[in-house]
Amino acid sequence: MTALLQPSPLHADPVAAAPAAAAPLIAAHAVCKRFADGPPVLDGVTLSIATGERVALLGANGAGKSTLLRALVGLIPITGGAVEILGQRFTELPSAKQRSVMRRRLGFVFQFHGLVGRTSALSNVVNGALGQGHGWRSWHQSLAPSSLRDAALEALDAVGLADRAAARADTLSGGQSQRVAIARAIVHGPDLLFADEPAASLDPAAGLDIMRLFARLAGEHRRTLVYTTHDMRHALEHADRIVALKAGQVVFDAAAGDLTERDLEPIYRG
Known part of the structure:
Protein backbone atom coordinates (compact mmCIF):
# COMPACT_ATOMS: atom_id res chain seq x y z
CA MET A 1 0.00 0.00 0.00
CA THR A 2 1.42 3.41 -0.86
CA ALA A 3 1.99 6.03 1.82
CA LEU A 4 -0.85 8.10 0.41
CA LEU A 5 -3.33 5.33 1.19
CA GLN A 6 -2.04 4.51 4.67
CA PRO A 7 -3.87 5.93 7.71
CA SER A 8 -2.13 8.70 9.60
CA PRO A 9 -0.41 7.39 12.77
CA LEU A 10 -1.77 10.39 14.68
CA HIS A 11 -5.46 9.95 13.84
CA ALA A 12 -8.03 7.20 13.65
CA ASP A 13 -9.07 5.98 10.26
CA PRO A 14 -11.35 8.62 8.69
CA VAL A 15 -14.92 7.46 8.09
CA ALA A 16 -16.13 8.33 4.62
CA ALA A 17 -19.27 10.40 4.75
CA ALA A 18 -22.25 8.60 3.31
CA PRO A 19 -23.53 10.30 0.18
CA ALA A 20 -26.55 12.44 0.90
CA ALA A 21 -29.77 10.89 -0.29
CA ALA A 22 -31.29 12.77 -3.18
CA ALA A 30 -49.64 13.71 6.28
CA VAL A 31 -51.81 15.30 3.61
CA CYS A 32 -55.50 15.63 4.41
CA LYS A 33 -58.41 16.83 2.31
CA ARG A 34 -61.99 17.35 3.38
CA PHE A 35 -64.80 18.90 1.36
CA ALA A 36 -67.19 21.03 3.46
CA ASP A 37 -68.42 18.95 6.41
CA GLY A 38 -68.07 15.57 4.71
CA PRO A 39 -65.75 12.73 5.66
CA PRO A 40 -62.05 13.06 4.81
CA VAL A 41 -61.23 12.26 1.18
CA LEU A 42 -57.52 12.12 2.06
CA ASP A 43 -56.68 11.09 5.59
CA GLY A 44 -53.01 11.60 6.47
CA VAL A 45 -51.37 10.49 3.21
CA THR A 46 -47.58 10.34 3.37
CA LEU A 47 -45.41 9.25 0.45
CA SER A 48 -42.37 10.28 -1.57
CA ILE A 49 -41.51 9.77 -5.22
CA ALA A 50 -38.00 9.88 -6.66
CA THR A 51 -36.81 11.18 -10.00
CA GLY A 52 -37.42 8.71 -12.82
CA GLU A 53 -39.99 6.55 -11.02
CA ARG A 54 -43.21 5.45 -12.70
CA VAL A 55 -45.82 5.31 -9.97
CA ALA A 56 -49.44 4.14 -10.21
CA LEU A 57 -51.93 5.47 -7.67
CA LEU A 58 -54.38 2.58 -7.61
CA GLY A 59 -57.78 2.26 -6.02
CA ALA A 60 -61.51 1.84 -6.50
CA ASN A 61 -63.77 4.77 -7.30
CA GLY A 62 -63.85 7.10 -4.32
CA ALA A 63 -60.56 5.88 -2.86
CA GLY A 64 -59.03 9.36 -3.09
CA LYS A 65 -56.47 8.75 -5.83
CA SER A 66 -57.58 11.55 -8.19
CA THR A 67 -57.92 13.95 -5.27
CA LEU A 68 -54.38 13.10 -4.20
CA LEU A 69 -53.03 13.63 -7.71
CA ARG A 70 -54.67 17.06 -7.97
CA ALA A 71 -53.53 18.01 -4.49
CA LEU A 72 -49.92 17.16 -5.34
CA VAL A 73 -49.89 19.63 -8.25
CA GLY A 74 -51.83 22.32 -6.40
CA LEU A 75 -55.03 22.12 -8.42
CA ILE A 76 -57.09 21.84 -5.22
CA PRO A 77 -56.26 23.10 -1.72
CA ILE A 78 -55.31 20.66 0.98
CA THR A 79 -56.76 21.02 4.48
CA GLY A 80 -53.90 19.50 6.42
CA GLY A 81 -50.26 18.48 6.03
CA ALA A 82 -47.86 19.72 3.37
CA VAL A 83 -46.75 18.98 -0.18
CA GLU A 84 -43.27 19.33 -1.69
CA ILE A 85 -42.95 19.12 -5.45
CA LEU A 86 -40.14 20.20 -7.76
CA GLY A 87 -38.51 22.04 -4.87
CA GLN A 88 -41.67 23.94 -3.94
CA ARG A 89 -43.37 23.43 -0.57
CA PHE A 90 -46.92 24.50 0.26
CA THR A 91 -49.50 23.77 2.94
CA PHE A 108 -50.71 16.96 -16.94
CA VAL A 109 -53.05 14.70 -18.91
CA PHE A 110 -56.67 14.45 -17.80
CA GLN A 111 -59.13 11.62 -18.34
CA PHE A 112 -61.07 13.78 -20.78
CA HIS A 113 -58.52 15.28 -23.13
CA GLY A 114 -60.16 18.73 -23.46
CA LEU A 115 -58.94 19.49 -26.96
CA VAL A 116 -60.24 22.48 -28.91
CA GLY A 117 -62.24 20.63 -31.54
CA ARG A 118 -62.31 23.35 -34.20
CA THR A 119 -58.54 23.69 -34.38
CA SER A 120 -55.88 21.32 -35.65
CA ALA A 121 -54.04 18.70 -33.69
CA LEU A 122 -50.90 20.79 -34.14
CA SER A 123 -52.53 23.90 -32.66
CA ASN A 124 -53.73 21.90 -29.69
CA VAL A 125 -50.19 20.70 -29.04
CA VAL A 126 -48.85 24.25 -29.38
CA ASN A 127 -51.30 25.22 -26.62
CA GLY A 128 -49.22 23.07 -24.28
CA ALA A 129 -46.58 25.80 -24.26
CA LEU A 130 -48.94 28.33 -22.67
CA GLY A 131 -47.19 29.71 -19.62
CA GLN A 132 -43.77 28.77 -21.00
CA GLY A 133 -42.77 32.26 -22.10
CA HIS A 134 -44.24 32.37 -25.61
CA GLY A 135 -47.25 34.47 -24.59
CA TRP A 136 -50.11 34.84 -27.08
CA ARG A 137 -48.08 33.01 -29.74
CA SER A 138 -48.94 29.73 -28.00
CA TRP A 139 -52.63 30.04 -28.90
CA HIS A 140 -52.39 28.74 -32.48
CA GLN A 141 -49.81 27.03 -34.64
CA SER A 142 -50.01 29.83 -37.24
CA LEU A 143 -48.88 32.34 -34.57
CA ALA A 144 -46.23 30.14 -32.99
CA PRO A 145 -42.51 30.74 -33.55
CA SER A 146 -40.85 28.11 -35.72
CA SER A 147 -39.05 26.60 -32.73
CA LEU A 148 -42.37 25.93 -31.00
CA ARG A 149 -44.00 24.57 -34.16
CA ASP A 150 -41.04 22.22 -34.62
CA ALA A 151 -41.29 21.06 -30.99
CA ALA A 152 -45.03 20.44 -31.43
CA LEU A 153 -44.42 18.41 -34.58
CA GLU A 154 -41.78 16.38 -32.75
CA ALA A 155 -44.22 15.74 -29.91
CA LEU A 156 -46.87 14.54 -32.36
CA ASP A 157 -44.30 12.29 -33.99
CA ALA A 158 -43.39 10.87 -30.56
CA VAL A 159 -47.01 9.79 -30.06
CA GLY A 160 -47.34 8.45 -33.60
CA LEU A 161 -49.54 11.19 -35.04
CA ALA A 162 -47.22 13.28 -37.20
CA ASP A 163 -49.41 12.51 -40.21
CA ARG A 164 -52.47 13.96 -38.42
CA ALA A 165 -50.96 17.33 -37.51
CA ALA A 166 -53.31 19.28 -39.79
CA ALA A 167 -56.46 17.31 -38.88
CA ARG A 168 -59.15 19.06 -36.86
CA ALA A 169 -59.25 17.70 -33.35
CA ASP A 170 -62.95 16.89 -33.60
CA THR A 171 -62.24 14.41 -36.42
CA LEU A 172 -59.91 12.27 -34.31
CA SER A 173 -60.82 9.03 -32.56
CA GLY A 174 -60.79 8.84 -28.76
CA GLY A 175 -57.39 7.15 -28.72
CA GLN A 176 -55.94 9.68 -31.18
CA SER A 177 -57.34 12.56 -29.13
CA GLN A 178 -55.68 11.22 -26.00
CA ARG A 179 -52.41 10.91 -27.91
CA VAL A 180 -52.69 14.58 -28.88
CA ALA A 181 -53.30 15.40 -25.22
CA ILE A 182 -50.10 13.55 -24.33
CA ALA A 183 -48.19 15.44 -27.02
CA ARG A 184 -49.58 18.69 -25.59
CA ALA A 185 -48.32 17.68 -22.14
CA ILE A 186 -44.77 16.84 -23.29
CA VAL A 187 -44.18 19.60 -25.86
CA HIS A 188 -42.24 21.76 -23.39
CA GLY A 189 -40.07 18.87 -22.18
CA PRO A 190 -41.34 18.48 -18.60
CA ASP A 191 -39.43 16.58 -15.94
CA LEU A 192 -42.64 15.24 -14.45
CA LEU A 193 -45.78 13.82 -16.06
CA PHE A 194 -49.10 13.45 -14.26
CA ALA A 195 -52.07 11.60 -15.72
CA ASP A 196 -55.49 11.22 -14.15
CA GLU A 197 -57.19 8.00 -15.37
CA PRO A 198 -55.77 8.57 -18.88
CA ALA A 199 -57.29 5.37 -20.29
CA ALA A 200 -60.64 5.31 -18.46
CA SER A 201 -62.65 6.88 -21.30
CA LEU A 202 -61.19 4.57 -23.96
CA ASP A 203 -62.01 1.05 -25.06
CA PRO A 204 -59.70 -1.64 -23.58
CA ALA A 205 -57.41 -1.91 -26.62
CA ALA A 206 -56.98 1.86 -27.00
CA GLY A 207 -56.53 2.22 -23.25
CA LEU A 208 -53.76 -0.35 -23.17
CA ASP A 209 -52.12 1.35 -26.13
CA ILE A 210 -52.15 4.70 -24.29
CA MET A 211 -50.60 3.18 -21.16
CA ARG A 212 -47.84 1.54 -23.18
CA LEU A 213 -47.14 4.89 -24.82
CA PHE A 214 -46.96 6.66 -21.46
CA ALA A 215 -44.58 4.09 -20.02
CA ARG A 216 -42.36 4.22 -23.11
CA LEU A 217 -42.14 8.01 -23.20
CA ALA A 218 -41.35 8.19 -19.50
CA GLY A 219 -38.69 5.50 -19.77
CA GLU A 220 -36.98 6.90 -22.87
CA HIS A 221 -36.56 10.38 -21.39
CA ARG A 222 -36.28 9.37 -17.70
CA ARG A 223 -39.31 11.44 -16.90
CA THR A 224 -41.06 10.81 -13.63
CA LEU A 225 -44.58 9.52 -14.26
CA VAL A 226 -47.43 9.49 -11.74
CA TYR A 227 -50.83 8.30 -12.85
CA THR A 228 -54.11 7.20 -11.33
CA THR A 229 -55.94 4.08 -12.41
CA HIS A 230 -58.51 1.60 -11.15
CA ASP A 231 -57.23 -1.02 -13.63
CA MET A 232 -54.92 -3.55 -11.96
CA ARG A 233 -53.34 -4.54 -15.29
CA HIS A 234 -52.44 -0.95 -16.12
CA ALA A 235 -50.78 -0.63 -12.73
CA LEU A 236 -48.92 -3.94 -12.76
CA GLU A 237 -47.64 -3.74 -16.33
CA HIS A 238 -46.71 -0.07 -16.69
CA ALA A 239 -45.56 1.14 -13.26
CA ASP A 240 -42.38 0.50 -11.31
CA ARG A 241 -44.27 1.03 -8.08
CA ILE A 242 -47.88 0.85 -6.93
CA VAL A 243 -49.34 3.01 -4.18
CA ALA A 244 -52.77 1.63 -3.28
CA LEU A 245 -55.37 3.84 -1.63
CA LYS A 246 -58.58 2.95 0.18
CA ALA A 247 -60.87 5.38 2.00
CA GLY A 248 -58.31 8.16 1.62
CA GLN A 249 -55.39 6.26 3.14
CA VAL A 250 -52.36 4.47 1.71
CA VAL A 251 -52.93 0.78 2.40
CA PHE A 252 -49.72 -0.41 0.77
CA ASP A 253 -46.80 0.90 -1.25
CA ALA A 254 -44.72 -1.71 -3.08
CA ALA A 255 -42.71 -2.48 -6.21
CA ALA A 256 -45.03 -3.54 -9.02
CA GLY A 257 -42.80 -6.52 -9.78
CA ASP A 258 -43.46 -7.91 -6.29
CA LEU A 259 -47.24 -7.86 -6.67
CA THR A 260 -49.92 -9.92 -8.39
CA GLU A 261 -53.59 -9.25 -9.09
CA ARG A 262 -54.43 -11.40 -6.07
CA ASP A 263 -52.42 -9.03 -3.87
CA LEU A 264 -54.39 -6.07 -5.22
CA GLU A 265 -57.89 -7.51 -4.97
CA PRO A 266 -58.49 -6.57 -1.28
CA ILE A 267 -58.40 -2.84 -2.06
CA TYR A 268 -61.62 -3.24 -4.07
CA ARG A 269 -63.52 -4.97 -1.29
CA GLY A 270 -65.83 -3.06 1.03
Missing part, protein backbone atom coordinates in the same frame (compact mmCIF):
# COMPACT_ATOMS: atom_id res chain seq x y z
CA ALA A 23 -34.35 14.77 -2.20
CA PRO A 24 -37.56 13.25 -3.54
CA LEU A 25 -39.09 14.97 -6.53
CA ILE A 26 -42.51 14.76 -4.89
CA ALA A 27 -43.42 14.30 -1.23
CA ALA A 28 -46.70 14.33 0.66
CA HIS A 29 -46.49 14.83 4.41
CA GLU A 92 -52.75 24.77 1.22
CA LEU A 93 -52.19 25.95 -2.34
CA PRO A 94 -48.97 26.96 -4.11
CA SER A 95 -48.37 30.68 -4.54
CA ALA A 96 -48.48 32.29 -7.98
CA LYS A 97 -44.68 32.22 -8.09
CA GLN A 98 -44.60 28.55 -7.15
CA ARG A 99 -47.22 27.75 -9.79
CA SER A 100 -45.05 29.43 -12.41
CA VAL A 101 -42.03 27.33 -11.42
CA MET A 102 -44.08 24.14 -11.36
CA ARG A 103 -45.82 24.82 -14.69
CA ARG A 104 -42.51 24.96 -16.51
CA ARG A 105 -41.46 21.53 -15.29
CA LEU A 106 -44.59 19.38 -15.33
CA GLY A 107 -47.19 18.16 -17.78
